[in-house]
Amino acid sequence: MRILVVEDEKRLADALTQIMREQRYTVDTVYDGEDGYQYARSGEYDAVILDVMLPKRNGFDIVRALRRDKVATPVLMLTARDELESKINGLDCGADDYMTKPFAPEELTARIRALTRRQGEVFLEEMAFEDIVLELANSDLRCGAKRIRLSYKEFEVMKLLMLSQNAIVPKEQLIVKVWGPESEAEDNNVEAYISFLRKKLFFIGSKVGIQTIRKLGYRLGSEAEA
Amino acid sequence: MRILVVEDEKRLADALTQIMREQRYTVDTVYDGEDGYQYARSGEYDAVILDVMLPKRNGFDIVRALRRDKVATPVLMLTARDELESKINGLDCGADDYMTKPFAPEELTARIRALTRRQGEVFLEEMAFEDIVLELANSDLRCGAKRIRLSYKEFEVMKLLMLSQNAIVPKEQLIVKVWGPESEAEDNNVEAYISFLRKKLFFIGSKVGIQTIRKLGYRLGSEAEA
DNA sequence: CGCGATGCTGAAAACTTGCTGAAATGGGTT
DNA sequence: AACCCATTTCAGCAAGTTTTCAGCATCGCG
Numbered sequence: 001m002r003i004l005v006v007e008d009e010k011r012l013a014d015a016l017t018q019i020m021r022e023q024r025y026t027v028d029t030v031y032d033g034e035d036g037y038q039y040a041r042s043g044e045y046d047a048v049i050l051d052v053m054l055p056k057r058n059g060f061d062i063v064r065a066l067r068r069d070k071v072a073t074p075v076l077m078l079t080a081r082d083e084l085e086s087k088i089n090g091l092d093c094g095a096d097d098y099m100t101k102p103f104a105p106e107e108l109t110a111r112i113r114a115l116t117r118r119q120g121e122v123f124l125e126e127m128a129f130e131d132i133v134l135e136l137a138n139s140d141l142r143c144g145a146k147r148i149r150l151s152y153k154e155f156e157v158m159k160l161l162m163l164s165q166n167a168i169v170p171k172e173q174l175i176v177k178v179w180g181p182e183s184e185a186e187d188n189n190v191e192a193y194i195s196f197l198r199k200k201l202f203f204i205g206s207k208v209g210i211q212t213i214r215k216l217g218y219r220l221g222s223e224a225e226a
Numbered sequence: 227m228r229i230l231v232v233e234d235e236k237r238l239a240d241a242l243t244q245i246m247r248e249q250r251y252t253v254d255t256v257y258d259g260e261d262g263y264q265y266a267r268s269g270e271y272d273a274v275i276l277d278v279m280l281p282k283r284n285g286f287d288i289v290r291a292l293r294r295d296k297v298a299t300p301v302l303m304l305t306a307r308d309e310l311e312s313k314i315n316g317l318d319c320g321a322d323d324y325m326t327k328p329f330a331p332e333e334l335t336a337r338i339r340a341l342t343r344r345q346g347e348v349f350l351e352e353m354a355f356e357d358i359v360l361e362l363a364n365s366d367l368r369c370g371a372k373r374i375r376l377s378y379k380e381f382e383v384m385k386l387l388m389l390s391q392n393a394i395v396p397k398e399q400l401i402v403k404v405w406g407p408e409s410e411a412e413d414n415n416v417e418a419y420i421s422f423l424r425k426k427l428f429f430i431g432s433k434v435g436i437q438t439i440r441k442l443g444y445r446l447g448s449e450a451e452a
Numbered sequence: 453c454g455c456g457a458t459g460c461t462g463a464a465a466a467c468t469t470g471c472t473g474a475a476a477t478g479g480g481t482t
Numbered sequence: 483a484a485c486c487c488a489t490t491t492c493a494g495c496a497a498g499t500t501t502t503c504a505g506c507a508t509c510g511c512g
Contacts, residue, residue, distance in 0.1 A: 094340075097340075151500080187458090191461085193500090195460060198460095198461095214459080214509065412491095413469085425472095440497095454512095458510100459509090462503105464501100469496100473493100473494100478490095479486105481484100
């Protein structure tokens with residue numbers, strides 16, 4: 001989860017950055033309105049913490065511009081003034097929430113959680129290993145420009161292998177997690193799917209291969225190592 | 227736009243209802259937590275204004291229950307206490323915003339506007355995707371000079387697909403949002419409409435197509451990609 | 453090396469899921 | 483009542499997925 005902090009007061013900016021990093025967000029920090037706007041416009045953030053009073057360009061202005069640019073990133077406005085006017089102004093500009101300084105760190109994190117929750121879950125969108133990427137949203141397996149659609153079970157098997165990175169995944173575990181603990185699935189079912197996946201890995205030209213560790217299971221590795 | 231007000235104090239409840247009606251929202255009002263939960267659970271509101279202290283069931287509890295039921299309706303919590311604790315509590319329960327009593331009517335309406343804006347119920351004239359434009363006012367789908375009228379349900383399905391841009395929209399979600407959560411609609415109903423829409427997309431000569439992602443849902447994409 | 457155990461894979465079968473044309477339904481209008 | 487239109491229903495087909503199975507390949511052990 002990526003957060004953009006736009007705040008000119010160095011001490012406060014650092015504090016905000018620190019607080020958010022502790023919550024395991026990836027934080028970028030900029031110190032004036034113009035930079036803030038440019039960064040936020042990229043749309044790659046999951047939330048923006050935006051001071052109202054800023055050099056070069058004020059917060060209201062930035063939010064309005066972002067919304068006009070069709071950037072929907074949630075924005076939390078920050079201001080020293082506790083006036084109703086500026087609250088309403090902020091929310092009406094298209095900001096999603098509003099907080100007055102000073103504030104407790106917990107309040108900040110709670111508000112950011114509330115803002116990011118919506119998109120939240122979905123944001124881990126892909127898994128990577130070596131030169132391949134598994135797109136969680138649509139079950140596509142990608143290597144460079146080439147891609148191929150995986151079926152439901154192929155996807156599940158691949159996901160488990162990638163989740164374990166280089167570790168060995170026992171057949172038994174694949175059966176339990178993909179076919180279910182009650183299932184009648186046999187080893188050969190897994191073998192068939194490993195075979196399907198190998199074909200698809202070859203097709204997209206990946207150097208990643210599925211290695212067989214006899215009697216133990218399978219694991220991912222690059223063809224080179226072996 | 228439909229709003230649910232859950233407030234036990236009669237005077238305040240009436241005031242809230244009045245304020246929101248003046249803003250042309252359709253307002254339903256209930257006076258205790260249990261009713262509040264039941265009504266909100268229908269998912270048919272665009273926002274809920276929820277008091278924390280309520281007979282039968284408190285506000286935190288209700289939000290938590292709603293989120294557990296996968297109801298994503300934005301909730302604005304209302305409380306007399308200006309304590310940080312209860313703010314955090316409210317937001318972490320899954321509420322989307324928080325306001326302390328007393329408040330100015332303008333602040334309430336500004337916050338509700340902010341909450342409802344986010345779900346994309348924006349009053350735009352039209353929505354665009356690649357070479358097609360959906361005219362919200364008259365339900366026409368346009369590609370260049372060619373246009374065709376969509377029926378009500380065709381329009382709703384198309385709107386949801388376009389709202390999600392490239393993201394996958396599950397059949398289930400289409401059923402819930404177009405046919406309603408209580409409906410008996412089956413997958414085949416959606417399939418039939420997807421089929422209608424494909425014919426119309428073809429008719430207006432768009433390069434946009436509706437892609438099927440087996441077991442997951444549908445999404446828009448240009449014919450080229452695939 | 454020879455043998456059994458283990459794993460691989462292509463093809464076919466069995467099954468699921470999705471598509472679509474046509475007909476039925478049903479509400480609203482003329 | 484006759485018609486129009488949106489919507490639902492249904493049946494058969496198409497496409498995609500999963501299972502099954504047979505035969506071959508490979509491994510490791512004696």
